[in-house]
Amino acid sequence: MDISVVIPLLNEKESLTELHDWIAEVMQSNRFSYEIIFIDDGSTDASWDTIVELSKKDKHIKGIHFLKNFGKSQALHAGFKKAQGDVIITMDADLQDNPNEIPDLYNMITKEGFDLVSGWKKKxxxxxxxxxxxxxxxxxxxxxxxxxxxxxxxxxxxxxxxxVIKNIDVNGEMHRYIPVLAKNAGFTKIGEKVVQHQARKYGETKFGMERFINGFLDLITIWFLSRFGKRPMHLFGALGVIMFIIGFGFTLYLGIDKIFFNPYGRLISQRPQFYIALATMIIGTQFFIAGFLGEIILRNSANKERYSIKEELNF
Known part of the structure; x- marks a missing residue:
């Protein structure tokens, strides 16, 4: 099979028929063998009913229906597991992505040798x-x-x-960072193509300002995981050593000062340096413990499904 089109969606019933017809026209005009995988991420409208009706007319359509809304990353994960095409195209269901871009994207993968090509909505x-x-x-x-x-x-x-999609794990809200996940997995030939962006025709956007806050938090997470995900002790252990050295340095200073320079002065416990030393050594110990726990969790963690599927179509 040439192409799998993976489309996660939430409450997009108005656009599904038009989107399907547009994709089918592009595929047939270019003589691609293909499948269209719709992943209904817990829609509360008639999106799934529309997918079922479309599948009765077109056997290229496959569907996955989540029990509830689990998020776009989980929807993509489910679609990637089922996709059989040599090239996988992802797009949104709101008609803001143009299916006419598919042939060029396909050629960039198959003829130019890219592992991944990302669209750039320049305008x-x-x-x-x-x-x-x-x-x-x-x-x-x-x-x-x-x-x-x-x-x-x-x-x-x-x-x-x-x-590429068979060797990366898309979870949480990491769908924004699939190119980074691919790079970390060893797929380094990543390209970009300017694509046409279209105004939303039906409904309202499902994303608000909070997605950018979450996006920055996820960016920190993926930075940490890419550098220390398989060796958390390297980060927490280093921080623990630094904090412990600072605390030990203050302790050594207090001891030398008390013994040799100020034996009859204030008690060590009455000096602010004592509390700095105590706090930093405790924090250093906690960093060490965090590193050990991270290593233990990493070695004993089991992969679990992060979503529940209600029903499937044509798999």
């Missing part, structure tokens, strides 16, 4: 205050932190080699 139709400016700041921080030189980490329109 956007979103609110400047609520989305454009925060997005620019977020993308700048992501580039500086991750070392992946993309202009638009948030774009849902991306293309992947099959082996």
């Amino acid at each position: 956007r139709f979103d609110s400047v205050v609520s989305k454009n400016l925060p997005s620019k700041l977020f993308n700048w921080a992501a580039r500086r932190t991750s070392g992946v030189k993309l202009n638009d980490f948030n774009c849902g329109l991306k293309a992947y080699k099959n082996e």
Whole structure:
């Protein structure tokens, strides 16, 4: 199979039929063999009913229905597990991503040899205050932190080699950082393509300003995991050593000063340096404990499913 189109969605019933028809037209005109995987992330409207009806008319359609809303990352994870295409295309269901971009994305993977190609919505139709400016700041921080030189980490329109999505674990809210996850997994040929962004035709956006706050927190998380995820003791142990040395230094200073220079002065416990030494040594010990616990958890952790599927179509 040439292409798997993976589409996570939440309450997008108005756009699904038009989106399906558009994708099908592109695929058939380019003679691609394909599948379209819709992942309904706990919609409360008739999105799943629409997917079921579409699947009766088109056997290229497959569906996954979550019991409740688990988030876009979990929806992508479920779709990636089922995808069989040589190239996997992800896109949003709100018609803001243009299916006409699919052939060029496919060619960049198959002919130019990219592992991953990310769309860049250079000209956007979103609110400047609520989305454009925060997005620019977020993308700048992501580039500086991750070392992946993309202009638009948030774009849902991306293309992947099959082996890329089979070797990364998308969890939490890490869908924004799939290129970083791919790089950390060893897939370093990452490209970017300017794609057409379209104004939302139906409904309202599901994302608010809080997604950028969460995005920055996730960025810190992925930075930590990429550097210390497999060796937490290297970070916490180093911090523990530093704090312990500071505390021991103050302790040594207090002892020498008391014995040799000020034997009849204030008690050591009455001096502020005593509490600095005590606090830093305790904190250093706690960092060591955190490192040990991290190592133990890492070695004993078991992978568990992070979502519950209500039903599936055509798998």
